[in-house]
Structures are given as C-alpha cells and as structure tokens.
Amino acid sequence: MHHTTDTRPSALLAMGPGIAERLLTPAHRDRLTGLVRTDPDLVAHRLADPSPQVAAALAEAEVLLTCWGAPPLTEAVLAAAPRLRAVVHAAGSVKHHITDACWERGIQVTSVAAANARPVAEYTLAAILFAGKNVLGSARRYRELRAAHDWREELDGWGNHGRTVGIVGASRTGRRVIELLRPFDFEVLLYDPYLEPAAATRLGVEPVSLDELCARSGIVSVHAPELPATRRLIGAAQLAAMPDGSTLINTARGSLIDEPALVTELVRGRLHAVLDVTDPELPPESSPLFDLPNVLLTPHIAGSLGNELHRMADQALDELQRFASGRPFADPIHGDALSRSA
Structure with missing residues (x-):
C-alpha cells in the first residue's frame, strides 16, 4: 500500500x-x-446509518460529491466525517442536504446551479417564443377544424415583434433567460427587490414593480427562489392585472403562484399558462390543469435531464479539480446568501 x-x-x-x-x-x-x-462505484444513499464500507469511506472523506437525493449532513453525520472540508453538489439547490452544522464547521460548499440554469432557461425561451405566436392554441384549433381558415385574421395581434416579456427574479435562471432573449425583438421588464437599478441597466432590462410587470407584460415568466417571502408571490391581484390572452410561465416552484386563483383565470379562458411545476408537484388527478386547452403542463422537466446531467457532472468535476489542487471554488455558496436564493 503506497497511500x-x-x-x-x-x-x-x-x-x-x-x-x-x-x-x-x-x-x-x-x-x-x-x-x-x-x-467511484461506492455511492452512499444513507449517511445516518451507513454500511461498514460507507462508514469507513465517510471517516476518511475530505470532500463529498453529492447530487439529487443526497442525505442531510446533520451534526451526527459530520461527527462521523472528521476530515470533511468540502461538498461539491452536482445539481442546483443545496438546501435539502446542507445544514447549519455544515456552515458552523466552516465546510466549503459549491453547486452546479449555473449548469442546471441553462436547460431551464432554454425551455423558458422556447415557451416564450411559442406563447408569443399562440402556437399551442393554433395547433389545437387546426386539429379541430381540419379545414381552410383565415389564420391571419384569427392570429391578428399575436407575434413576437416588440412583445413585452416580464421576468420575475434575477436569479441565475432569470439572468440566463434575459441573455437568451437579447437576439430577439422583445421589451424585457424585470422585477427583483434585491437588484440595484444599475444592475438592471447592465442587464439591459427595465426594472419595475411586480404589479406593473404583470399589467404591462404579454408573457410573464417566474424565476424567483422558493422562500417564505415568495409564497404565492403571484396572487389573485397580480393575475387579474395580466392582460387578456397573456401567458404565465412557471419553471421555478409551484408555491410561488396562488394556484387556485390561477385555475380560476384559466378555466375562464382569460389567461394561458405553461407550467413545469405545480403545487402540489403532482396535481390531483381531477385537476383541470391536465385538460384545459390553454395550459401546457409538463412534469418538472425544464431542469437537467438525460444528457444534460453530463453538463452538471463536467462542472462538478471542474470544481473537484480546483479543490484537489488547493484552489478556491469558482462558484462557492455562502450560508448567508441561502436565505434569499433557491
């Protein structure tokens, strides 16, 4: 043994x-x-009651490579990991497994939230472009009619030329969406209470209040973190302020929207919605969201899936390489910032 x-x-x-x-x-x-x-073949699913093999690896570990479903790093788990100095999370939010005990012990934490923001922003861009052209509504009508029809007249007023898009939250994903929208001909509004006006100017967007954003935007896309303060951030008043025929896109968390109020608007047919997340995450079987013609409901697929996981792995291994060579993480997470991030 030459360890x-x-x-x-x-x-x-x-x-x-x-x-x-x-x-x-x-x-x-x-x-x-x-x-x-x-x-690389030893993967711990439980750290609170580990197998002897996992317990031995945990006792030696200086760094944990975590991903979805990572077990919480409680005080007891950390006590069994005396050499642990860092956690590299190969996914987005670390709130499910990084505890106060980690920060108290001074453990360094990084995540690949930036890599996971990309596919969410790409999904959002597609949703915005389709929403502006009423692609889903037109496809449904075409399927029903199956006949010659004056589509130009029916779709008068639709289109993506100079349409106003409201972005709620200058999160990583929100900023990425703003970047992706730059080549297009949109007016972009942004609501984020933590953002300085100068930062909004640098992003090339107009900072506005949430109510003004809802009232002026033909498409509203939600990218705020899930926090006690953001619960039902988009409530009945904000939904009522949205113009007739406008679209609400949510790829963040279902809890950010007052879902009963949204369902009321959707059942009336006044608004459209693209929902990748709901509250609860699987809507009840009887939910109108499954059948409403003005709703595109997807099963939380905007984030990394399939080959997109490999982008997260690439970035996690880049951070692991920095740790191994004694360099600081490129994208560290600080405990004090977690109270207002995802």
Whole structure:
C-alpha cells in the first residue's frame, strides 16, 4: 500500500439511488478516479446509518460529491466525517442536504446551479417564443377544424415583434433567460427587490414593480427562489392585472403562484399558462390543469435531464479539480446568501 505518496484528497459520492449511474459517464468516472482517492462505484444513499464500507469511506472523506437525493449532513453525520472540508453538489439547490452544522464547521460548499440554469432557461425561451405566436392554441384549433381558415385574421395581434416579456427574479435562471432573449425583438421588464437599478441597466432590462410587470407584460415568466417571502408571490391581484390572452410561465416552484386563483383565470379562458411545476408537484388527478386547452403542463422537466446531467457532472468535476489542487471554488455558496436564493 503506497497511500502515503498519494496526495489526492479522499472523496465519497452521496446521492439518491440510480442517480450516479445517470450522472457519470465512463469518461467522468475515469476523470474522477484521477482527481481523488475514491471508489467511484461506492455511492452512499444513507449517511445516518451507513454500511461498514460507507462508514469507513465517510471517516476518511475530505470532500463529498453529492447530487439529487443526497442525505442531510446533520451534526451526527459530520461527527462521523472528521476530515470533511468540502461538498461539491452536482445539481442546483443545496438546501435539502446542507445544514447549519455544515456552515458552523466552516465546510466549503459549491453547486452546479449555473449548469442546471441553462436547460431551464432554454425551455423558458422556447415557451416564450411559442406563447408569443399562440402556437399551442393554433395547433389545437387546426386539429379541430381540419379545414381552410383565415389564420391571419384569427392570429391578428399575436407575434413576437416588440412583445413585452416580464421576468420575475434575477436569479441565475432569470439572468440566463434575459441573455437568451437579447437576439430577439422583445421589451424585457424585470422585477427583483434585491437588484440595484444599475444592475438592471447592465442587464439591459427595465426594472419595475411586480404589479406593473404583470399589467404591462404579454408573457410573464417566474424565476424567483422558493422562500417564505415568495409564497404565492403571484396572487389573485397580480393575475387579474395580466392582460387578456397573456401567458404565465412557471419553471421555478409551484408555491410561488396562488394556484387556485390561477385555475380560476384559466378555466375562464382569460389567461394561458405553461407550467413545469405545480403545487402540489403532482396535481390531483381531477385537476383541470391536465385538460384545459390553454395550459401546457409538463412534469418538472425544464431542469437537467438525460444528457444534460453530463453538463452538471463536467462542472462538478471542474470544481473537484480546483479543490484537489488547493484552489478556491469558482462558484462557492455562502450560508448567508441561502436565505434569499433557491
């Protein structure tokens, strides 16, 4: 055993069952093996009552590589991990497993939220462009009519030339959406109570109040974090302020919208919605959201899925490489910022 000459940090993978197999390609596993001293095939699903093999790896681990379904890093778990100095989270939010005990111990934390923001922003861009042209409504009407029809007259007033888009939240995803909208001919409004006006100017958007944003936008897209303060941020008053025929897009969290108030507007046919998230996350079977013609409902797929997980793995291994070479994380997370981020 020549472990004494191996200066690579010791690592442990901790995430939900079946996640590591989708996250890491053989090339990622090879890279991981080169960066850290770890068994890339050992994945911990539970840290509170670990198997002997996991317990031994946890006792040695200087860094944890986590992803969706990572077990909470409680005081008891940290006590069993005396050498732990860092957590690299190969997904977005760390709120589900990073506890106050981690910050108290001074553990460094990073996540690949930036990599996960990209597919969400891409989904949003597609939803905005389709919403502006009334693509879904036209497709449905075409399927029903199956006959020659004056579409130009029916779609008069639709289109993406100079349409106003309201972005709620200058989060990573919100900023990415703003970036993606730049080549198009939209007027972009932004509501974010934490953003300085100068920062909005740099983003090339007009900062407005939430009520003004809802009243002026033909399309409203929600990108705020889920916090006690943002619960039902878009309430009955904001929905009522939205112009007839406008579209609400939510790829953030279902709790940010007063769903009963939204359903009322949707059943009336006054608004359109593209919902990738709901509250509760799986709507009851009887929910009108499944059948309403003016709703596109998708099963929380805007974030990374399929081959997009490999982008998260790339970024996580980049951060692991920085840690292994003694450099600071490129995208560190600070405990005090978590109170107003996702």
